[in-house]
Amino acid sequence: MNQQIFKPFQCGELNLPNRIVMAPMTRSFSPGHVPNQASADYYQRRAMHGVGLIITEGTCVGHSAANGYPDVPFFHGEAALAGWQKVVQAVHQVGGKIMPQLWHVGGVRKDCLQPDPSVPAYSPSGLLSPNKENGVAMKQSDIDAVQQAFVDAAVQAQSLGFDGVELHGAHGYLLDQFFWDGTNLRKDRYGGDRVQRTLFACEIIEQIKRATGKDFPVLLRFSQWKLQNYDAKLADKPKALAAFLHPLVDAGVDVFHCSTRRFWEAEFSESTLNLAGWTKKLTGKPTITVGSVGLAGGFVDEEKRGMVNQSAVATEQFERINESLAKGDYDLVAVGRCLLQDPEWVDKLKNQHYDQMLPYHADALKKLY
Numbered sequence: 541m542n543q544q545i546f547k548p549f550q551c552g553e554l555n556l557p558n559r560i561v562m563a564p565m566t567r568s569f570s571p572g573h574v575p576n577q578a579s580a581d582y583y584q585r586r587a588m589h590g591v592g593l594i595i596t597e598g599t600c601v602g603h604s605a606a607n608g609y610p611d612v613p614f615f616h617g618e619a620a621l622a623g624w625q626k627v628v629q630a631v632h633q634v635g636g637k638i639m640p641q642l643w644h645v646g647g648v649r650k651d652c653l654q655p656d657p658s659v660p661a662y663s664p665s666g667l668l669s670p671n672k673e674n675g676v677a678m679k680q681s682d683i684d685a686v687q688q689a690f691v692d693a694a695v696q697a698q699s700l701g702f703d704g705v706e707l708h709g710a711h712g713y714l715l716d717q718f719f720w721d722g723t724n725l726r727k728d729r730y731g732g733d734r735v736q737r738t739l740f741a742c743e744i745i746e747q748i749k750r751a752t753g754k755d756f757p758v759l760l761r762f763s764q765w766k767l768q769n770y771d772a773k774l775a776d777k778p779k780a781l782a783a784f785l786h787p788l789v790d791a792g793v794d795v796f797h798c799s800t801r802r803f804w805e806a807e808f809s810e811s812t813l814n815l816a817g818w819t820k821k822l823t824g825k826p827t828i829t830v831g832s833v834g835l836a837g838g839f840v841d842e843e844k845r846g847m848v849n850q851s852a853v854a855t856e857q858f859e860r861i862n863e864s865l866a867k868g869d870y871d872l873v874a875v876g877r878c879l880l881q882d883p884e885w886v887d888k889l890k891n892q893h894y895d896q897m898l899p900y901h902a903d904a905l906k907k908l909y
Contacts, residue, residue, distance in 0.1 A: 544865035545858075545873060546890055549592065551794055551826050553755045554704060556637060556872075558592040559865060560886055561797075563830050563876035564641040564706070564761070567597050569908040570613040573654065575623035578908045579613070580630040585909075586879055587636025590886035593872070594636060595706050595759070595797075596627070598643035601689040605662045605675070607653050608645030608713075614655075615640055615693045621700065628701045637703040639759065642693045644686060646714030647674050647723065648767070662686070663717045664730065664740075669768035670722035683730065686714070687744050694748040694758070704757030707744065710799045712766030715741045719774055719784070720766065734774065734784045742791035749792040758792060759828075763799035764815065770801070770842065778808055782822040789823050796823070797874065800831035802838045804860065816870035829864075830874035833857065834885070835900060839877055849902040851877070855894045880904050 549556040562583075570579060583594055600606040602616030614620040624640065631638040647663030661668070661675025662682055668674035678686070694705045709715035717723040718740040724731050730740050741760070748758055766772045775781035785796070798816035800807075807815045816829035832838040836852040861873055878885045882898040889897075 543890075544862040547865075549826075549871060551871075552757060554637070554757045554794075556592040557635075558590065558886075559872045560590070560592045560889075561828055561830075561872050561874040562586050562591045562594040562879050563874040564595045564597055564708070565876055565880060566609060566612060567905075567908055568609055568611040570611050570623075572619070573600070573607070573612065573614040573617075574619045575613045575627055577626070579623065580627045582908050583627055583638060584630040584634055584636070585883040586886075587631045587638070588634040589884045590890060591636065591879065593703070594631060594638040595874070596638065596640045598641045598708055599624075599693075601642050601644055601686070601693045603644060603662075603686050603689040604656050604659045605649055606644040606686075606689065607655065608648045608650065610653065615642060615696065616689070621696055625700050632701065639702055639704045639706050639757070640693070640697050641706045641708050641761070642690055642697075643708040644689070644714040646717045648713060649675065663714065664723060665725040667717070667723045667725070669712070669766070672768075677726075680728075683740065687740070687747060690744045691747045691751050694756075695751050698752045698756050704759060704794070705748070706759040706761055706797060707741070708761055709741055710761045710763035710797075712768045712772075715744075716762065716766065719762070720772065722769070722772065734780065735787055738784060738787045742787050745788065745791040745793060754792070757794045759795045759797050760788060760793045761797035761799055764807075765799075765801060770840075778810060778818060778822065781818060785819060785823050789825060793825065795826045795828060795872070796820075797828040797830065798870075800829075801840045803829045803831035803833055803873075804857070813869060817864070820868070820870055826871040828872040828874050829870045830876070833861070833873055833875045834878035834897075847902070848900075851900045853878070853894065853897045853899055855897070858889065877904070883909070
């Protein structure tokens with residue numbers, strides 16, 4: 541096997557030993573929203589067995605409406621930040637690299653959730669999805685507060701020793717709700733065409749760069765599909781995708797994490813490139829491909845609109861990935877459920893011990909291992 545996936549990667553000050561990224565996966569194993577020793581062990585175990593870069597589960601920034609799920613970790617407050625300090629130390633102790641994914645769920649929030657059960661959802665136009673109301677539309681003061689919460693989290697990440705940050709701008713959460721024309725109906729400068737709808741995120745990125753310096757890596761995860769609508773599109777043609785991406789590049793995005801449900805699918809009819817391939821072609825920026833890597837079929841059950849319960853190992857994908865890396869279609873490969881099931885997955889891939897790779901089963905979601 542051509543071992544392109546195990547070649548080092550460098551982007552500015554970010555140096556990785558290989559091209560394998562642990563994808564962010566919500567685990568809901570942080571009681572009181574504080575990462576604990578089990579969290580540190582969980583991430584350290586993956587770093588110890590060869591993951592080049594770990595992107596943590598989504599972690600909520602310091603805004604009262606940022607949270608959407610029980611027992612997810614926060615990235616604010618003394619206890620939560622002390623917990624993250626232990627996670628960083630555990631990963632760095634074994635030579636790993638790690639970034640937190642900074643998250644605000646926006647219109648997805650349910651009113652019953654912590655930290656304040658009375659707080660409604662906040663989103664660009666008070667919508668969960670097109671024509672479906674939930675919570676309230678953000679005022680300028682809300683926009684300012686949320687942007688500052690992202691900046692504060694990035695500054696804290698840098699001070700704790702993280703190797704960069706990723707902003708969660710995908711899957712129909714807050715940043716993506718600003719991107720999406722179905723949920724952003726604003727008439728002010730944060731609404732309008734697809735370029736104008738990037739402004740909220742662009743301002744966050746610019747402020748983070750000013751606060752942390754140009755060398756602190758900022759990744760942006762984005763997607764066409766949404767949890768609310770698998771068929772949604774931010775851009776239906778390469779020209780439209782370029783218009784969406786260029787303001788984000790100008791704002792300071794260092795790497796784009798291009799989320800799809802199946803990485804092997806072409807994004808547009810013009811070529812066989814997937815979303816990560818098109819993003820790199822249009823921007824020149826490094827990209828991460830993701831979407832059912834190592835899984836037979838995919839991680840989403842399209843008919844049931846949920847996650848699959850099990851999947852066999854798809855070893856035939858590995859040569860395809862190496863060929864795409866060799867051609868420069870994309871730079872990094874994010875692996876989700878395979879690493880959730882098997883912390884030694886990267887070692888087994890490197891040594892071509894395919895017969896030892898564990899098939900994915902949803903029981904892996906029931907524990908933090």
